[in-house]
Amino acid sequence: MEKWLGKYSNFFYALLRIVAGVLFACHGAQKLFGVLGGTKQTDTLMQAAGVIEFAGGILIAAGLFTSIVAFIAAGEMAVAYFKQHASGGVWPIVNRGELAVLYCFIFLFIASRGSGILSIDALRGKSARR
Secondary structure (H helix, E strand, C coil), X not given: CHHHHHHHHHHHHHHHHHHHHHHHHHHHHHHHHCCCCCCCCCCXXXXXXXXXXXXXXXXXXXXXXXXXHHHHHHHHHHHHHXXXXXXXXXXXXXXXXXXXXXXXXXXXXXXXXXXXXXXXXXXXXXXXXX
């Protein structure tokens, strides 16, 4: 498969970045605006999480300042995991924290790789990898 799909890896990476960013922004929209089946949050910490998720998700999807924003998002997901899920057991599948763990590691990968193709950073000539 690598021989056949490998030549498209830059496009698949861009698709991963865009989809992860859009879905992350949806989580922020739930917290900030009470849309998409969510509840508008009044707790300051949850509002801060909503801002990171909404604005960060949009920036990651668009590929603007991607590395730093993805690093911040990964940190937020690590905090979310330990604050909300870890007390429920050792395994993320048991404590319902698998989404936070998955986002954390996807965003660490994105932070390490940069914006890539199909990004505003690439258009500006600022992408770490093209």
